[in-house]
Structures are given as structure tokens and as C-alpha cells.
Amino acid sequence: MVRKTTPPQDLIRGIWKENPVLVQMLGLCPALAVTNTVKNALAMSAATFFVICCSSVLVSSCKSFIPKEVRISSYILVIATFVTLADMMLQAYAPVQHKELGAFIALIVVNCMILGRQEAFSARNTVFRSLLDAVGTGIGFTIALIMMGGFREILGTGSFLDIPLFGPGFEPWVVMVLPAGGFLTLGFILLAMGYAEQRRKAGESA
Amino acid sequence: MSDQTLFSIFFSAMIVNNFTLAMFLGLCPFMGVSARVETALRMGLANIFVLVLTSLSAWVLNTYILGEAPYLRIISFIIVVASLVQIVEMVVKKIAPVLFRQLGIFLPLMTTNCAIFGLAIFQTNRGYDFLQGIVFAIGAGLGLTLALVLMASIRESSELSDIPAIAKGTGLTLIIAGSLSLAFMGFAGVL
Numbered sequence: 001m002v003r004k005t006t007p008p009q010d011l012i013r014g015i016w017k018e019n020p021v022l023v024q025m026l027g028l029c030p031a032l033a034v035t036n037t038v039k040n041a042l043a044m045s046a047a048t049f050f051v052i053c054c055s056s057v058l059v060s061s062c063k064s065f066i067p068k069e070v071r072i073s074s075y076i077l078v079i080a081t082f083v084t085l086a087d088m089m090l091q092a093y094a095p096v097q098h099k100e101l102g103a104f105i106a107l108i109v110v111n112c113m114i115l116g117r118q119e120a121f122s123a124r125n126t127v128f129r130s131l132l133d134a135v136g137t138g139i140g141f142t143i144a145l146i147m148m149g150g151f152r153e154i155l156g157t158g159s160f161l162d163i164p165l166f167g168p169g170f171e172p173w174v175v176m177v178l179p180a181g182g183f184l185t186l187g188f189i190l191l192a193m194g195y196a197e198q199r200r201k202a203g204e205s206a
Numbered sequence: 207m208s209d210q211t212l213f214s215i216f217f218s219a220m221i222v223n224n225f226t227l228a229m230f231l232g233l234c235p236f237m238g239v240s241a242r243v244e245t246a247l248r249m250g251l252a253n254i255f256v257l258v259l260t261s262l263s264a265w266v267l268n269t270y271i272l273g274e275a276p277y278l279r280i281i282s283f284i285i286v287v288a289s290l291v292q293i294v295e296m297v298v299k300k301i302a303p304v305l306f307r308q309l310g311i312f313l314p315l316m317t318t319n320c321a322i323f324g325l326a327i328f329q330t331n332r333g334y335d336f337l338q339g340i341v342f343a344i345g346a347g348l349g350l351t352l353a354l355v356l357m358a359s360i361r362e363s364s365e366l367s368d369i370p371a372i373a374k375g376t377g378l379t380l381i382i383a384g385s386l387s388l389a390f391m392g393f394a395g396v397l
Binding site: 025028029032033073076077080081083084087088102103106107109110111112175178179180181182183184186187188190191194195197198 | 375
């Protein structure tokens with residue numbers, strides 16, 4: 001069954017309404033682990049964006065050759081190949097970021113968001129629409145990561161992209177750049193979204 | 207080769223750098239199956255088992271096969287993890303059908319559990335030898351179990367408390383996880 005959506009909807013859906021991190025709770029591991037600074041969040045999003053777009057294009061163009069029984073394993077292989085590429089490229093062009101992110105680049109393979117898009121969308125749609133879907137999901141992932149990275153860097157170190165924002169009197173909230181800060185930031189973002197949703201519903205029924 | 211002592215590897219993997227609470231690995235089961243203590247415990251034990259097997263196979267792969275082609279590491283590790291989980295699933299189904307039914311969907315889901323794959327990658331990056339790898343796996347598995355059981359107990363006891371409607375579900379779970387993570391930070395200076 002092909003869902004009836006227009007190409008623009010494929011693109012926009014992943015960005016906000018079905019945001020992979022904030023709504024579907026997929027790909028939480030990188031979203032929490034590498035968002036202690038905006039720079040790391042950007043590098044991670046770029047790598048993930050590359051992997052999801054390439055895998056979606058390849059999977060959707062090969063969908064008629066892949067036997068149904070081994071499709072998941074084939075998707076994982078496709079993803080693993082592009083992750084290896086991304087890993088090498090980052091090592092060559094941005095060695096500092098590569099060192100900071102470390103093993104988490106390799107862990108893009110097990111990002112359930114990417115596998116989820118292949119299984120749910122690319123496996124049964126045209127190349128063009130799969131690309132749109134992947135771009136949308138990638139942008140949604142980027143937005144979520146930058147949001148978290150921004151909150152954590154601004155509060156945790158008092159700067160944004162290494163530019164100091166507050167005067168010398170600012171006492172950084174060290175906890176925000178520590179692992180606990182990741183959980184708390186995402187928790188509060190979700191609470192705020194829940195609150196907004198509740199307000200919207202109340203407004204509709206009133 | 208890493209020259210860490212076995213005890214420090216074990217303690218670090220289990221408490222100080224707890225896989226779930228400090229390194230964010232294995233969050234899916236952490237959010238998904240931490241509603242009941244009993245399920246959480248079983249999930250944790252199944253994880254220890256698969257982690258040890260993964261550590262073994264990753265070590266064999268690294269030592270005997272991937273020496274010539276380290277760039278194939280990600281691809282070969284993911285295949286090994288996927289087939290390992292499949293084999294474990296079949297063996298458990300044959301030998302212990304009761305356990306198989308208790309574990310249910312969690313067993314196949316382990317393929318995409320980042321803790322398993324992460325263990326193989328970290329073990330390689332840090333250059334652990336055979337014994338260190340096994341100890342690392344057991345420590346990490348116990349750490350996962352500990353985090354899961356703690357989380358499940360908190361969720362079980364907060365089930366009937368009066369929390370605001372917007373906080374129900376993942377939001378609250380994440381905040382609890384944040385507090386647990388803060389508590390584990392207290393161990394940071396131990397090693």
C-alpha cells in the first residue's frame with residue numbers, strides 16, 4: 001500500500017510533524033551523546049544526513065532486486081557502507097571533529113532512524129520521493145540536534161559556536177555538558193512540547 | 207594493547223562510565239522495557255549473554271581477520287552482531303523454549319541495540335586483549351542491567367503518583383534518567 005502523499009509532504013513531514021528525534025524518539029543515542037557543543041552536533045548531523053540520503057537513494061533504486069527475506073540485512077549493509085565512507089571522509093577533512101565524536105560515527109549504523117526510513121519508505125517508493133523523504137528526515141534530525149546542542153552549549157559553557165555570549169560574571173552550568181544534561185535537556189524539550197500540544201488542544205475545544 | 211587492570215575495566219564499564227547513563231548506549235530498551243522490574247532484569251541478563259559473545263567474536267575478527275583491512279570493521283562487525291543475535295535466537299528457541307517466550311521480541315531487537323555494537327567498537331578502539339574484552343563485556347552488561355532495574359523500580363513506584371498530564375511518558379522517563387545519571391556522576395572521581 002502506497003500512502004497518498006504529495007512530494008512536498010514527503011519532504012516536510014520529517015522536519016517537524018514526524019520529527020525523528022523529538023516526536024518518534026528514534027536515534028536518541030547520538031542525539032544525547034554528541035550534543036554537548038553545537039559544533040559536535042553539526043558534524044554528527046552532517047554525517048547522518050549524508051548516510052541517510054545515500055542509503056535511501058540506493059535502497060529505493062535497488063528495491064526490486066532485494067529479496068524480501070533478506071531485506072533488513074541488505075539495508076544494514078548499505079547503511080554500514082555509507083557510514084564507513086562518512087567515517088573516512090570526516091577523518092580526512094575534519095580530523096578534530098572526528099576525534100571528538102570518536103566511536104559515535106561508527107554508531108550511526110545502529111541509528112534506528114535510518115533503518116526505519118529504509119523499511120518504512122524507501123523500500124516502496126520511487127528514488128526521487130525517497131530522496132525527499134530522506135532530506136526531510138535528515139533536516140529534522142539536524143534541527144533537533146542543533147536545538148539540543150545550542151541549549152547545552154549556551155547554558156553549559158556560556159558560549160555559542162565558541163563565541164562567548166555572556167560577560168565574565170556568568171557561571172556556567174557545568175551539568176549541562178555532562179551526560180546528565182543531555183537527558184535533562186531532552187526531557188525538558190519534550191515537556192515543553194507536551195505543554196504546547198495541551199494548550200493547542202485546549203484552544204481547539206474551547 | 208591497553209594496560210588497564212581487569213578490575214578497573216570492570217568497574218569503569220559497570221559504574222563510572224555506565225553504558226546507558228554516561229554513554230547513552232542501549233537507550234531503546236532503556237526507554238522501552240523499563241516499565242516492569244522483572245522484564246528489565248531478564249532483558250539485562252539476555253544483554254550480558256549477547257555482549258560476552260559479541261566481545262569474543264569481535265576479538266577473533268580483529269586479531270585474525272581484520273588486520274589487513276581495518277576499513278571493513280564497521281561492515282563486518284554489524285554482520286557479526288546480526289548473525290550472532292540470529293543464532294542465539296535459534297539456539298535459545300531450541301534448547302530453552304520457556305526462556306525464549308519470556309524474552310519475546312527483545313531478542314531479535316538486539317541487532318539494532320547500540321550497546322552491543324558500541325561494545326565491539328570501543329573494545330577495538332581501546333585495544334583490549336581477550337580477557338580484558340570479556341571482563342569489559344560482563345561489566346558493561348551488569349551496568350546495563352543495573353540501570354534498567356533502577357529505572358524500572360523508579361517507574362513502578364511512581365506509577366500511581368499524581369504527575370501532571372504533560373509529563374506522562376517519555377518526558378518524565380528522561381528526567382528520571384537525568385537524575386540517575388547525576389547520581390552515577392558521583393563515582394566519576396573513583397578511578
